[in-house]
Amino acid sequence: MMDETKRYERLLERYGNGDLERRTFLGLIGAAAVTAGVTGGPIAKLHKHALAATPDSVRFDGWGGVVSEAFREYAFKPYTAKTGIEVVDGTFGGADEYISRVKASQPGEYNIAHLSGVFDYVRYDGLGLSSELNEANIPNLANVIVALQDVFRNVTGGKLSAVPYDYGTTSLAYNRKYISDDEMKAKGASILIDEKYKGKIGGWGEWKTRIWYGALQTDQNPNDIKDMDAVWDAIRKHRDLALKYWSSGAELMSLLAEEEIYVTEGWSGRIKALQDQGHDIGYYDPPGGLGWQECLFVLKGSPMEACEELLNFMLEPAVAIAVAEGQNYPPALDPTKVTLSEKVAALPAFDPTGTLSGLNFFDPPYWNSNEADWSKTFGRVQKGY
Amino acid sequence: MASLDPADNTWQPWRLLAPSLTAILLLLAIPVAFIAVYSFWLRTATGADVAGFHLDNWIEVLTDPFYRDILGYTVWVAFATTVICALAGYIPAYFIATTQFKHKAFLLLLLMLPFWISYIIRTMSWINILGSSGIVNAALIWLGITDEPIQMLYNQGTVIVGLVHFLLPFMILNIYVSLYGIDRNLVDAARSLGCTGWQAFREVTLPLSMPGLAAGSLLCFVLGAGTYITPLVLGGPTDAMFANLVFDAIITQLNWPLGSALSLVLLILLGLVVAVYNRFAGMNQIAKSFG
Secondary structure, three states: OOOOOHHHHHHHHHHOOOOOOHHHHHHHHHHHHHHHHHHHHHHHHHHHHHHHHOOEEEEEEEHHHHHHHHHHHHHHHHHHHHHHOOEEEEEEEOOHHHHHHHOOOOOOOOOOOEEEHHHHHHHHOOOOOOOOHHHHHHHHHHHHHHHHHHHHHHOOOOOOOOEEEEEEEEEEEEOOOOOOOOHHHHHHHHHHHHHOOOOOEEEEHOOOOOOOOHHHHHHOOOOOOOOOHHHHHHHHHHHHHEEEEOOOOOHHHHHHHHHOOEEEEEEEEHHHHHHHHOOOOOEEOOOOOOOEEEEEEEEOOHHHHHHHHHHHHHOHHHHHHHHHHHOOOOOOOOOOOOOOOHHHHHHOOOOOOOOOOEEEEEEEEEEHHHHHHHHHHHHHHHHHO | OOOOOOOHOHHHHHHHHHHHHHHHHHHHHHHHHHHHHHHHOEEOOOEEEEEOOHHHHHHHHHHHHHHHHHHHHHHHHHHHHHHHHHHHHHHHHHHHHOOOOOOOOHHHHHHHHHHHHHHHHHHHHHHHHHHOOHHHHHHHOOOOOOOOOOOOOOHHHHHHHHHHHHHHHHEEEEHHHHOOOOOOOHHHHHHHOOOHHHHHHHHHHHHHHHHHHHHOOOOOOHHOOOHHHHHHOOOOOOOHHHHHHHHHHEEEEOHHHHHHHHHHHHHHHHHHHHHHHHOOOOOOHHHHOOO
């Protein structure tokens, strides 16, 4: 790129020689200034910051709250102390919101994200945002449950763009003051469309979960739905009986704790937190109940070695266990390879075998292929159609 | 020394306006132009966008009754909110404008006080007021009026309550400015000519305060129709407004082109409302309220 000072000197010389009119000279100077402003100056500084390629910092985005606190204390601080690389710690409210931010950003502006499930892994890969991890730089990956890794490898041709980090379930949470354990077991997922509890039913306003439970309520396999109309009807029935769709873990906990609702599906970690607070909330995993995993995804354009080192820090058993205890979700570490704490072993959804064979996950190709149609239709059904 | 020849000063207004026009261009016109361009693109199955000139989004938004119905609902909620704000806001505005209380500025400060608290927090405070274990239900149960909590939250009514809570200060401020500018001698003259207090208000004060009422109504309607948080926090499953559709399209469905078309529809609708207002009332009254 031509040096702007030289450009100015050449223009001045031409102006001095009488080759340029005063008006033209000033116009060109102005244009040069605009060019400098857009391609250099503050914009260039932003660009440098955005790339974060020089590993003086790595950006990490997560769900905030106790999870981020655990990350900061047990992973980011020792990582920075050892490497001198600062971790820029950001948060997001939801996976959908975050992918919009990433889509609008420059490559490298965002580096590592604590994402939900395999579904998002496929979405990011579909948008061309996936990276390729050098697993030799992440020795702690050897302790991670193989089944959780394999679903990612199947998407990205045997390679990994993320490391699995934790898992949990979205099962039925109910207030024992109003619903007995026996009634819950007898009714299962259908309790969410039981007219007896009209106005006291809740539900996550997220299309995948609603469709999954709609499939269970119509006795279908959520990963191979044959009668979608029946599922939409079940979702409509749930909508008409529900008091409110909740949109965050905090709202879920508030609705149950304040007894605004008596039953909803809920996230295992959040329900455990309610139980720990003394609320008499039951948690039942119905046949075909929904399991999910979270991963630490490295976005394309990130400083890979620095990110891989941070991932290795975060997979250190001490760190992963501390985070798991903080957020009430079991870590992705294989219990047959790593000794986990008693508190972790008591968490809902914890699988001591390390196979996760008892959990049901979204089938990524099936759900991602229907995303555009189903998410849009759910948006309408949710609003009364 | 400035020239007295008008021809030499032709560009002077433009030079003075340049900073404002630049800000409007950079912060409003160019972003809206980007949105307009986006609205003609298409979303692929993976969420990536396909550039081009496609009318699909516009055809869908303009012909699908789903969007029309939600737009109608949005207009209705904004209208109801505006009417309630006008009725509820006139009395305090009249009081502040006519009171002899020497610390009138303090009353105006109280009016602005809610703005010091986050809009979301103010909206969520209604959960603690109207919820099953909220103040109102606790009082009703304590008084023996009801045995069980009454379900008051998460419906159209609470959405309107939340919006009135948010928008009332805008209405009061506009009416106050209008009332404050009325020459009190006109009211005294009406009374001396035989009007009762009510007649003087109806024939003199109310007509002269109409510009403020109209300006407040415009602000309440426009802000109410564009709201997104209130129906999300205080609404039930079917209480979504048009801005929620924009959120769904852009954030949940990752369909930025459709979201752009939807946001432009809302922008055009509210722009028409402002244009009609400007045609009949002029925008200077709003400027007075903030000036």
